[in-house]
Amino acid sequence: xxxxxxxxxxxxxxxxxxxxxxxxxxxxxxxxxxxxxxxxxxxxxxxxxxxxxxxxxxxxxxxxxxxxxxxxxxxxxxxxxxxxxxxxxxxxxxxxxxxxxxxxxxxxxxxxxxxxxxxxxxxxxxxxxxxxxxxxxxxxxxxxxxxxxxxxxxxxxxxxxxxxxxxxxxxxxxxxxxxxxxxxxxxxxxxxxxxxxxxxxxxxxxxxxxxxxxxxxxxxxxxxxx
Amino acid sequence: xxxxxxxxxxxxxxxxxxxxxxxxxxxxxxxxxxxxxxxxxxxxxxxxxxxxxxxxxxxxxxxxxxxxxxxxxxxxxxxxxxxxxxxxxxxxxxxxxxxxxxxxxxxxxxxxxxxxxxxxxxxxxxxxxxxxxxxxxxxxxxxxxxxxxxxxxxxxxxxxxxxxxxxxxxxxxxxxxxxxxxxxxxxxxxxxxxxxxxxxxxxxxxxxxxxxxxxxxxxxxxxxxxxxxxxxxxxxxxxxxxxxxxxxxxxxxxxxxxxxxxxxxxxxxxxxxxxxxxxxxxxxxxxxxxxxxxxxxxxxxxxxxxxxxxxxxxxxxxxxxxxxxxxxxxxxxxxxxxxxxxxxxxxxxxxxxxxxxxxxxxxxxxxxxxxxxxxxxxxxxxxxxxxxxxxxxxxxxxxxxxxxxxxxxxxxxxxxxxxxxxxxxxxxxxxxxxxxxxxxxxxxxxxxxxxxxxxxxxxxxxxxxxxxxxxxxxxxxxxxxxxxxxxx
Numbered sequence: 001x002x003x004x005x006x007x008x009x010x011x012x013x014x015x016x017x018x019x020x021x022x023x024x025x026x027x028x029x030x031x032x033x034x035x036x037x038x039x040x041x042x043x044x045x046x047x048x049x050x051x052x053x054x055x056x057x058x059x060x061x062x063x064x065x066x067x068x069x070x071x072x073x074x075x076x077x078x079x080x081x082x083x084x085x086x087x088x089x090x091x092x093x094x095x096x097x098x099x100x101x102x103x104x105x106x107x108x109x110x111x112x113x114x115x116x117x118x119x120x121x122x123x124x125x126x127x128x129x130x131x132x133x134x135x136x137x138x139x140x141x142x143x144x145x146x147x148x149x150x151x152x153x154x155x156x157x158x159x160x161x162x163x164x165x166x167x168x169x170x171x172x173x174x175x176x177x178x179x180x181x182x183x184x185x186x187x188x189x190x191x192x193x194x195x196x197x198x199x200x201x202x203x204x205x206x207x208x209x210x211x212x213x214x215x216x217x218x219x220x221x222x223x224x225x226x
Numbered sequence: 227x228x229x230x231x232x233x234x235x236x237x238x239x240x241x242x243x244x245x246x247x248x249x250x251x252x253x254x255x256x257x258x259x260x261x262x263x264x265x266x267x268x269x270x271x272x273x274x275x276x277x278x279x280x281x282x283x284x285x286x287x288x289x290x291x292x293x294x295x296x297x298x299x300x301x302x303x304x305x306x307x308x309x310x311x312x313x314x315x316x317x318x319x320x321x322x323x324x325x326x327x328x329x330x331x332x333x334x335x336x337x338x339x340x341x342x343x344x345x346x347x348x349x350x351x352x353x354x355x356x357x358x359x360x361x362x363x364x365x366x367x368x369x370x371x372x373x374x375x376x377x378x379x380x381x382x383x384x385x386x387x388x389x390x391x392x393x394x395x396x397x398x399x400x401x402x403x404x405x406x407x408x409x410x411x412x413x414x415x416x417x418x419x420x421x422x423x424x425x426x427x428x429x430x431x432x433x434x435x436x437x438x439x440x441x442x443x444x445x446x447x448x449x450x451x452x453x454x455x456x457x458x459x460x461x462x463x464x465x466x467x468x469x470x471x472x473x474x475x476x477x478x479x480x481x482x483x484x485x486x487x488x489x490x491x492x493x494x495x496x497x498x499x500x501x502x503x504x505x506x507x508x509x510x511x512x513x514x515x516x517x518x519x520x521x522x523x524x525x526x527x528x529x530x531x532x533x534x535x536x537x538x539x540x541x542x543x544x545x546x547x548x549x550x551x552x553x554x555x556x557x558x559x560x561x562x563x564x565x566x567x568x569x570x571x572x573x574x575x576x577x578x579x580x581x582x583x584x585x586x587x588x589x590x591x592x593x594x595x596x597x598x599x600x601x602x603x604x605x606x607x608x609x610x611x612x613x614x615x616x617x618x619x620x621x622x623x624x625x626x627x628x629x630x631x632x633x634x635x636x637x638x639x640x641x642x643x644x645x646x647x648x649x650x651x652x653x654x655x656x657x658x659x660x661x662x663x664x665x666x667x668x669x670x671x672x673x674x675x676x677x678x679x680x681x682x683x684x685x686x687x688x689x690x691x692x693x694x695x696x697x698x699x700x701x702x703x704x705x706x707x708x709x710x711x712x713x714x
Contacts, residue, residue: 169276169693171289174307176276176315178691201691 002026002035002125006197008206016135018214020207022199023128036125043121049098050114052089056102057110059090122147129194131207133214138162139182141193159215161185167208178204180211229612230262232318234335236328238267238285242507244531245325245350248404250279255605257281262695264316266309268330282696286312288330302670303677305333310681313341315693320612322346323370326353326363326388332370339373340674342647344615346608347371348378348402349388352528352549364391365660369667372655375615378402378608380529381550387528397625402607403554404531406538408596410508413540414515416592434584435518441578442473444517444541446510446532447524449480454523454546459485460567461523463493465574472498472578477513479504514539518588519577525565527551533560538595540588544577546570559591649675 003024011019026032058064067087074080089095102110123146132140139162142154163183169176178201180193193207233253237245253263258281269275269287277285288308313321321338323331326349335345347370354360371377371392377399379385385399412418435441443465447453459482466472476486476499483501490496505513510532514520520536522545530551533543537559545551546565561580563573580586614624646652649671656667 171275171308175311175685175690176286176308176693201694 002032002039006127006194006199006203008199008203010210016214017133018210019130019132020210021128021130022194022197022203022207023126024197025126025128039125047118047121050117052095052098053102054110054114055086056090056095056098057105057107060099060102061107119147122149124148127196128152129197131193131211133211135214135217139211139215141182141191143194143196155191157182157184157191162215165208165211165215167204172198180204180208227613227618228260228262229320229616230264230316230318231256231320231322231612232264232266232313232316232334233322233324234266234328234331235324236268236330237325238265239279240270240273244404247507248348248350249324250283251405251407251601252605252608253283254281255601256608257283258602259605259609260698261609262316264312264318266312266330266334278696282698284316284696302333302336303674305330306337306674306677307681307685309334309337310341310678311685311690313338313343314687314690317692318343319616320344320346322348324348325350326367327351329366332366335370335374336671336674337678339647339652340671340678344612345374346376346378346611346615347374348380349384350380350528352384352387352526353391355391365663368392368659369656369663369670372659372667373652373671374398376400376611378611380404381553383550383553384528400607400611402604402611403599404529404534405599405601405604406531406534406595407601408538408592408599411511411514411535411538411592411595413589413592415589416540435581437582438471440471440473441469441519441581442475442517443519443521443544443574444475444477444514444536445521445523446477446505446513446536447522448478449482449486451482452524452526453480453482454525454565455480455482455485457523457525457546457565457567457570458521459489461570461574462489462499463495464567464571466493466495466498468571468575469578474499475502475513475517476500477502477505477510510535511539514541517541518581519544519574521574522546522551523565523570524548524551530554534595534599537591538599540591542577542581542586542588544570544574556594558586559594 004026006022006024009021009023011021013019059067067083067090069087069091070080070084074084090099124144127144129143130141132142134140136159138156138158140154140156142152144152161184163185165180165182167178168181169178177198179195179198181190182193183190194204231253233249235245235249237243238249239246249265253265256263264284264286266286266288269289274287274289277287279285288305312318321334321343323335323345324347325331331347335347338345353363355364367388368391371388371394375398377388377392377394379388379399379401380403382401385396385401388394389396389399445458447455449455458476462474466474483503486501490499490501502513514536518541520533520539520541520543522530522533522536522543524530524546525548527549530545530549533545533551533554536543537555543555543560545560545562547562548565552562561573561577563569581588610619610624613619652671653668656671657664659667
């Protein structure tokens with residue numbers, strides 16, 4: 001519901017530049033935005049509760065120093081404010097509940113599960129991969145990362161390094177897939193465009209035609225100059 | 227009516243061999259006739275993935291099968307997901323398996339029937355019935371051939387053998403011989419191909435052999451027991467003793483090469499027998515045209531393409547009368563011998579005498595062979611089999627008129643002359659394979675069907691991209707016409 005099959009979006013800011021984006025992100029409608037906002041809220045809530053549980057467990061252990069209560073609220077921009085906040089949360093009713101929960105679990109179970117949950121929460125919902133073509137300069141592939149913690153990986157290949165761009169077929173798991181590759185001069189392996197999504201043939205062919213048309217100067221006899 | 231055909235076999239290039247070139251030649255000619263052909267084989271060293279050969283022949287070298295070459299049974303089903311994917315993306319209608327020792331081919335036929343495709347099997351070899359390995363192979367063959375639409379054998383002997391081994395209805399077995407590319411096997415004096423545009427057919431000159439001219443006998447064969455190398459070892463000294471002006475050229479390698487060399491040393495025949503060692507297939511012609519007689523001492527042979535190649539090179543053929551060999555060449559090109567030493571020596575003597583008296587017109591052999599054996603003809607006949615199994619030809623046309631009446635209606639064939647895909651009908655066919663084997667085979671078929679159902683759910687058809695076909699050129703005859711106008 002929140003993701004769709006990989007689909008292509010094309011942006012042409014200028015006649016010599018084109019960007020192909022393949023993404024699993026659906027059309028942004030209002031309900032969808034609300035829903036996505038809700039999932040973010042949910043992630044933050046679950047994440048904070050896991051952290052609180054871990055903190056409660058830490059407080060129960062022998063390594064912690066007991067928190068001191070503050071008589072007055074320290075200024076917000078000081079480190080004391082964090083301790084003040086932590087004290088207030090752990091002594092609240094929610095805090096006591098989490099402390100109770102923390103007494104029930106052992107660290108052997110708690111630590112791996114919370115690590116897994118935190119990792120799952122940091123995963124991106126959508127995958128977006130793009131190919132930017134600049135005539136005379138080269139192409140740039142970019143691919144969004146798995147988690148929110150790291151940014152997208154990009155790679156720029158200058159035109160003079162590009163030997164060819166082609167569509168190929170290969171075995172992948174139990175199927176044969178079409179994929180777009182860039183053959184780079186002086187490199188053993190080819191660069192696969194859209195490596196994570198591996199969109200279907202229709203998209204791959206459209207992008208391939210587009211790139212070939214945009215990257216290389218059109219021949220004089222093609223009559224594009226008029 | 228063009229079909230989409232998948233040829234499946236474990237054996238394909240880069241590995242050299244008869245089955246491999248058969249598949250390649252047949253596929254090329256079928257493509258020429260407007261069909262779409264792909265080849266599915268397993269990965270070879272440095273050759274994995276999807277490749278194209280000349281003419282747009284697409285080859286799938288399936289990678290993960292390499293592990294399992296040694297053991298076949300536990301992975302009866304592992305090939306299914308990828309096979310299904312290939313079949314769907316290439317829109318295959320007919321699956322054509324080759325070679326009875328190729329487990330890939332057997333699996334493909336089983337899966338293809340489960341998917342509701344027409345299947346054809348080509349058998350290239352003869353097998354015994356006695357030893358343990360043969361019994362096992364025969365059982366496996368019976369399993370796959372219980373539910374195949376049609377079987378093609380390379381000779382009538384091979385047909386008889388296959389029908390007995392797999393308990394088939396002889397009506398569903400056709401004989402389509404191998405062929406040779408005659409252009410690659412022309413005699414030394416023959417003009418090269420393509421023939422010159424002047425249209426002059428150079429009449430081959432008869433070569434006269436005097437009583438003291440040297441006659442060269444050529445042997446091209448892998449030196450194995452079943453190729454009759456022992457017979458050769460025994461016969462060569464006797465032939466050379468009784469015919470002073472005779473030389474031997476032996477090409478090929480194998481475990482029996484050492485026996486041959488020992489024989490040469492014992493009889494001091496090194497100057498009269500030339501051992502060339504292994505030669506590549508494209509070099510065979512160069513070896514053959516050096517001789518006058520081709521000696522083929524094989525003990526078992528389903529077809530014997532090499533004797534056709536020899537005759538095409540204009541050699542008089544001396545061969546043992548075993549397997550499918552007697553069907554291959556007309557009697558004026560061959561001298562037959564029983565597969566024993568005395569008779570082979572006598573037959574070779576007869577052949578030498580016939581050549582010395584210039585009674586044999588070997589210079590005509592090439593054109594005769596060219597008319598008899600061509601891959602285009604093989605492709606045409608194979609196409610007729612495809613027509614028959616897909617119901618384009620009526621039952622009476624395909625199986626013969628006597629097969630069409632109700633009395634000879636056989637359980638192996640459905641009413642329309644094509645086998646029914648219904649699971650219960652398929653199970654009936656498998657159940658008859660044996661007391662235990664029948665039940666085991668049924669179990670396999672049911673599991674295969676369940677896997678198929680699961681795959682339909684797990685990897686739906688509409689999520690598989692349909693592959694683009696190789697662009698076909700319409701036949702261009704402009705170049706030739708242009709040439710003619712230019713001359714004028």
